[in-house]
Amino acid sequence: MAPPLAPSLAQLRALVAVADAGGFGEAAAEHGVSQSTLSEAVARLEALAGRPLLRRTSAGTVPTEAGLRALVHARSAVQAASDALLAAQEEGTLAGTLRVASFRSTATHLLPPALAAFRAKHPGVGVILLDAESCGGGAEAVRAGRVDAGLILADEAPDLRLTPLVLDEYLFAAPVTRGPQPVTLADLSAQPLILPPQRDSCHQRVRRYLTARGVPLTHITEVEQDSVTLSMVGHGLGVTIMPRLALLPLPPGLIALPLPDPLTRPLALAVLPHRAALPLLRAFTATVLESVERLGTPHKAPEVREPSAPLPQRAAPN
Known part of the structure; x- marks a missing residue:
């Protein structure tokens, strides 16, 4: 009996492209091929699989249950x-495209100098910077292969290869008229608290912090954009707790102060363990670390963390 035919890379690429784009037309436009080419490739792949791998819905083209399993491979x-x-x-002649997912705050304050240095060293590499939220979360995007590297919260992805960068301290932000006196737990419940939506990791981290200290969570307003949150605080509509990098630059009329007990988020660069030794990713990781050091962000000598290894404690940035 003849062995079953194996799918071609072109067929597998077509499946991934359509699933990621959400439609044949969208995938064709994104990859510069005809829609009929993608349709034919997926149809042949489905014939080999003996079942549908994609289905059209009112929201677009989505994988079937079989398609989801096939997409992993x-x-x-x-x-x-x-x-x-x-x-x-060779590291001296790198070429290709590097896809990086990042929080908005780290993309604003940590990555630009690193990207500039990386471009100077490796002009043959193009970099695509993606918003972590728009691609399903930085860690998940790395796992799924949608990006090559991600700026993530290290304690939420022990399965990835992590290079710790900094601990980003959370601060209490209020109108400057409050004054510089130390923040108390009573301050955290005296006014409405403005936080990102509940699905956001910062919301969850702050909520755990407050719950553990018995602070009531009865007056929380959820706002999507950091800039809107800070504007609302400036107009006396509440206070907020936000990572230092997300607060920079602090708008006029606001004051940022340490919390009663420190709260931080451990930022790390994540890649898939089996891809960490690729020259492209190794060079990018080294450049990011060098850039963090040049920024003068206090931290101990970075250590690469293998999957499931505990993260060391590091000093928070000032």
Whole structure:
């Protein structure tokens, strides 16, 4: 009996492209191919699988249950094919495209100098910077192969290869008329608290902090944009607790003070463990670390953390 035919990389790429774009037309436009080419490739793949892998809905084209299972291996196969060439590169002549997911705050304050230095060293590499929230979260985007590296919260992804960067301290922000006196737990419940939506990791971290200290959570207003939150605080509509990097630059009329007990978020650069040795990712990681050091952010000598290894404690940035 003849062995079953194996799918081609072109067919697997078509499946991934359509699933990620949410439609054949969208994927064709994004990748510069005809819609009929993608349709034919997916149809042949489905014939090999013996069942539908994608289905059209009112919200777009989505994977079937079988398609979801197939996508895990399709992404790995497509990535492995590309990595075979990336692994053969020399660090002095790197080329290709690097996709990086980041929080808005780290993309604003930590990454630009690193990206500038990386471009100067490796002009043949193009960098695509993506908002972590828009791609399903930085850690999940790394796991799924949608990005090559992600700026993430290290304690939420023990399965990834982590390079710790800094501890970003949370601060209490209020109108400057409050004065510089130390923040108390009573201050945290005296006015409405403005936080990001509950799905946001910062909301969850702050909520755990307050709950553990018995602060009532009865007056929380959820706001999507940090800039809107700070504007509301400036107009006396409440107070907020926000990471230092998200507060910078602090708008006029506001004051930022330490919390009664420290609260931080451990920021790290994450990659898939089996991809960490690729010259492209190794060079990018080194450049980010060098850039953090040049910014003068206090931290101990960074240590790469293997999957499931505990993170060391580091000093919070000033």
